[in-house]
Amino acid sequence: MSANALPVPVTKAGEDGLAALLADPGKALVALDFDGTLAPIVADPELARAHPEALGALVALAPKVAAIAVITGRPAEVAVRNGGFADAPGLEHLVVLGHYGAERWDARSGEVTAPDPHPGVDAVRAELPGLLEGSGTWVEDKGRAVAVHTRRAADPQAAFEALREPLTGLATRHGLIVEPGRMVLELRPPGMDKGVALAGFAREIGAGSVLYGGDDLGDLPAYSAVDTLRTSGTPGLLVCSGSDEVTELRERADVVVDGPEGVVGLLRALADFIG
Template sequence: MSSLPTPATRAGQDGLDALLAQPGTALIGLDFDGTLAPIVADPELARAHPDALPALAGLAPKVAAVAVITGRPAEVAVRNGGFADVPGLEHLVVLGHYGAERWDARTGKVTAPEPHPGVAAVRAELPGLLDGSGTWVEEKGRAVAVHTRRAADPQAAFDALREPLTDLATRHGLIVEPGRMVLELRPPGMDKGVALSEFAREIDAGSVLYAGDDLGDLPAYSAVDTLRTTGTPGLLVCSGSDEVTELRERADVVVDGPEGVVELLRALADRIG
């Protein structure tokens, strides 16, 4: 049986205690890339850790819901995660595009509003802006992400592009979300904190665990902090990364990447029984 880590904060311990005491009201929120799936140079090749599905299937029936919250399109996250038609995952939802899209395992369907027109506009201008930079563009439907991990000097390329991409996004009513060697241009008002808060309210969650690894997960951390102040205990988990320290500093529990997240999910399922 896997052992549970001891949270570094009192608030984190309260969140874990509440989850274990009443698991049927608990919400487990999880990022995808870097949390359930290892980071890879080509995001199209990202796949969930091989032990993630069994761990999720073991835990999901014991809690109120598991929500995978990602900047990817919901259908892409479902495909890359292998979440469809898995026994035990009936309580799982994927909130794609930071909650703008939703896939529910019970129905297998995606619901979503119309995309923001600014995304198509910046997509058309990006090739000229990025020419010769050694970057790679990921099409995300309702957003566009510019990756610098393949450039000769990834950090220098990231730093050089941040201002011009911000200017481009602003001209078309979008914002830039920085991450681990990636700059994502997307509509405002879409973030993981809003998605997590709204879903927690929808299911009347009695406790919330959120695990992430990147800057885009900070709004979800803040959402858990807010829920704590209003009486909903929460546990913040960092899927450890040397590239992003902000989450480590705020987390109640730090685990060793997706493998550590899988071990935590197993330990929770074992402890709940």
């Protein structure tokens, strides 16, 4: 996709979704993952920051649509900080749904709302060091979840595969689930995923169309939610922030862009076209 040019969806459903968004942007929900979609993937998640032009693109588009939602596995306040959302004027329509929707930050209030933490997270946190000893992995403590990153291991993919079963057993014993991603296995409470979060927020605002952009396995439930919305009469557009590590999204997407830079270009193109 060239600079500020609208994409051409490869499916009829995608064409309908884009057409509906452009025809009535005031009822459109634009929902996006954070890591790998708005922010480049980095070896240390603590250093992840939104693409330098992402905030400007969001500010340009936000007043022209019903809402923009950032749906992420990170704590909401971390995504807000790493995205620079709290200090940006013009983002009154932005909501960050953190921990797959268990937390919510609203730009209008600047406050985070969240349920009590699941007790299984503390139990898993205590047992992980013994299970991971010598694996070359790194644990990211998300507060309401813990993520085991294998990207720093000598053989990241082998470490990822070797840990799936034991981590799944550990999570199950403590009432949690394992969410696999790009060289990461996250242990978190069940009952909430990006699909549930997206569908719930779309209902809340009465969205007339939905765009969802993501890059990882955790985004597949959101893709499925858009498919469900389509069957019930709400047009949708599925965008993949291209990755060679995860092919499932690319195969299901209506539009594939070149990582966060491509996502920024898409947001700019939408803002320019809507005018």
